[in-house]
Amino acid sequence: MYFDQDTIRVQLRARQSSTTFAHTLGVVAAAELLAQRYGADSEQVRVAALLHDLARDLETSELLKKAGEYGILVDEIEAREPLILHARVGAAMARHQLGVEDAVVLQAIERHTTGAPGMSLVDSIIYVADYIEPGRDFPGVDEARRAAGQDLDRALLLAMNGTLDHLIRGNRIIHPRTVEARNALLQRLLALKDNRWSGQ
Amino acid sequence: MYFDQDTIRVQLRARQSSTTFAHTLGVVAAAELLAQRYGADSEQVRVAALLHDLARDLETSELLKKAGEYGILVDEIEAREPLILHARVGAAMARHQLGVEDAVVLQAIERHTTGAPGMSLVDSIIYVADYIEPGRDFPGVDEARRAAGQDLDRALLLAMNGTLDHLIRGNRIIHPRTVEARNALLQRLLALKDNRWSGQ
Numbered sequence: 001m002y003f004d005q006d007t008i009r010v011q012l013r014a015r016q017s018s019t020t021f022a023h024t025l026g027v028v029a030a031a032e033l034l035a036q037r038y039g040a041d042s043e044q045v046r047v048a049a050l051l052h053d054l055a056r057d058l059e060t061s062e063l064l065k066k067a068g069e070y071g072i073l074v075d076e077i078e079a080r081e082p083l084i085l086h087a088r089v090g091a092a093m094a095r096h097q098l099g100v101e102d103a104v105v106l107q108a109i110e111r112h113t114t115g116a117p118g119m120s121l122v123d124s125i126i127y128v129a130d131y132i133e134p135g136r137d138f139p140g141v142d143e144a145r146r147a148a149g150q151d152l153d154r155a156l157l158l159a160m161n162g163t164l165d166h167l168i169r170g171n172r173i174i175h176p177r178t179v180e181a182r183n184a185l186l187q188r189l190l191a192l193k194d195n196r197w198s199g200q
Numbered sequence: 201m202y203f204d205q206d207t208i209r210v211q212l213r214a215r216q217s218s219t220t221f222a223h224t225l226g227v228v229a230a231a232e233l234l235a236q237r238y239g240a241d242s243e244q245v246r247v248a249a250l251l252h253d254l255a256r257d258l259e260t261s262e263l264l265k266k267a268g269e270y271g272i273l274v275d276e277i278e279a280r281e282p283l284i285l286h287a288r289v290g291a292a293m294a295r296h297q298l299g300v301e302d303a304v305v306l307q308a309i310e311r312h313t314t315g316a317p318g319m320s321l322v323d324s325i326i327y328v329a330d331y332i333e334p335g336r337d338f339p340g341v342d343e344a345r346r347a348a349g350q351d352l353d354r355a356l357l358l359a360m361n362g363t364l365d366h367l368i369r370g371n372r373i374i375h376p377r378t379v380e381a382r383n384a385l386l387q388r389l390l391a392l393k394d395n396r397w398s399g400q
Contacts, residue, residue, distance in 0.1 A: 077383065161368045168361045168368075173383050179374045183277065186373055 008050050011098065020056050026133030027052060027126070030148075034125040038152050041122070047100065048108040048126050054098075055090035063089055070096065077175045084175055087113040115160060115181030124156050131159035138162075153192075157185055208250050211298065220256050226333030227252060227326070230348075234325040238352055241322070247300065248308040248326050254298075255290035263289055270296065277375045284375055287313040315360060315381030324356050331359035338362075353392075357385055 012021055031049035035042045055063065060082045067074050067085055070092035078084050091109040094100040108126040111119065115127055132145045132155070140162050148155035160182045167174050212221055231249035235242045255263065260282045267274050267285055270292035278284050291309040294300040308326040311319065315327055332345045332355070340362050348355035360382045367374050 080387070157371065161371075164368055165365065168364055171357065171361075171386065173386055174379045176376050176379055179376055179379050183373050186371065187280070 005046070005050065008047070008098065012050065012054070015054065015057065017057050020053055023133065023135055024050060024053055026135040027129045030133045031125050031129035034129055034148060034152065037149065038121060038125065040125055041104075044102060044104050044108075044122055045125055047102070048105045048122060049129060051090065051094045051098070051100065051105070052109050052112045052126055052130060053086070053090065054093050054109070055086040058086065058089070066093070077173055081173050081175075084113055087111065111181075114175045114177040115156075115185075116177055117180050117184035119156065119181065119185065121152075124152050128152065128155045128159050131162065153185065153189055157182070157189070160185065205246070205250065208247070208298065212250065212254070215254065215257065217257050220253055223333065223335055224250060224253055226335040227329045230333045231325050231329035234329055234348060234352065237349065238321060238325065240325055241304075244302060244304050244308075244322055245325055247302070248305045248322060249329060251290065251294045251298070251300065251305070252309050252312045252326055252330065253286070253290065254293050254309070255286040258286065258289070266293070277373055281373050281375075284313055287311065311381075314375045314377040315356075315385075316377055317380050317384035319356065319381065319385065321352075324352050328352065328355045328359050331362065338366075353385065353389055357382070357389070360385065 012024060016024065028046060028049040031045045032042060034040070035045040055066070058066070063082045063085045064074065066072075066089045067078075070089065072085070072088050072092060074082075074085065088110050091106045094109055095106055100106060104120065104122050107120065108122045110116075111123045112126050112130055116123070119127065128144070128148050132141060132148055140158065144155055144158045144162065147158055160178070164174065164178060164182070167178075212224060216224065228246060228249040231245045232242060234240070235245040255266070258266070263282045263285045264274065266272075266289045267278075270289065272285070272288050272292060274282075274285065288310050291306045294309055295306055300306060304320065304322050307320065308322045310316075311323045312326050312330055316323070319327065328344070328348050332341060332348055340358065344355055344358045344362065347358055360378070364374065364378060364382070367378075
């Protein structure tokens with residue numbers, strides 16, 4: 001174990017709204033189940049789930065300031081929608097403020113919002129758990145929950161599709177990495193020659 | 201006028217299936233109305249509409265071969281979904297086989313499938329006409345038709361959203377340019393401080 005998880009919880013309560021903290025505990029619960037189901041390291045998954053929204057409640061100005069402090073290059077899309085930065089800033093805070101050094105954990109925190117090409121097992125678990133945690137209630141979430149118990153990649157595709165759909169309907173900017181992540185996943189699924197999941 | 205449009209129609213009938221040819225005539229009709237409504241050059245719009253699907257019925261192998269002949273660099277996504285190439289290959293064929301030299305026309309043909317950042321008036325008209333032509337019948341097309349009579353940018357956003365939605369539901373790869381095109385359009389709409397169209 002890296003360090004005392006009670007310490008993390010105290011840190012989180014101080015930094016997160018009650019809504020975000022409740023969501024975080026839901027993600028921890030969902031992620032632990034997925035870690036068991038798919039044989040991931042439960043310690044890595046738990047820490048990543050606990051910390052994934054560490055920077056979620058920071059103001060826009062604070063996100064941009066911390067990005068500068070941690071040497072995170074802000075791209076054009078992030079400059080217009082700084083909220084996206086909470087994933088990368090959160091990973092940097094976990095590393096520099098809380099001393100988390102495990103690259104697997106830090107990467108899963110970084111990737112939980114846009115995803116990225118080549119999602120690891122832990123990346124996928126955190127992304128899916130964030131989408132299906134018990135507090136979520138929107139059309140399609142139950143289908144994603146069922147998929148998560150059977151086929152993690154299929155659940156990941158549903159979560160990415162649902163996230164894109166949400167951004168499209170809201171007329172919101174889409175980070176290109178979101179699409180690159182989904183394209184890479186489709187390529188992996190195609191390479192597996194497993195067409196069960198495909199609507200094509 | 202560049203050249204005899206009857207000649208183009210003869211060329212198209214020889215290269216296109218009856219379905220594609222009927223669709224093409226629908227796009228010409230819709231594009232002509234939009235050209236009048238928004239004050240675009242009717243000649244440029246008509247030629248672009250006629251030729252937008254010049255390469256639409258080529259086989260995958262033929263599309264890749266012609267891309268090579270015309271010096272079109274095929275990216276990773278196009279290599280996996282060569283159908284996307286019909287727009288860029290079609291523009292090259294219009295130029296090299298039919299002698300179309302007008303950059304405005306060629307660009308509108310090139311951009312009619314993925315769109316691109318910084319859509320011109322003619323680009324937008326062809327993209328929207330392709331989406332709303334009378335032969336189209338899918339959920340949302342009537343809303344896009346109504347929008348096209350009032351606000352071309354809003355109709356363009358609806359067409360891009362609908363195109364992305366279609367690709368997501370079909371579990372199909374999305375070309376990053378599609379998302380870049382939509383992000384640039386959202387930025388333009390935001391710069392106009394016209395929030396009527398926004399669902400946010």
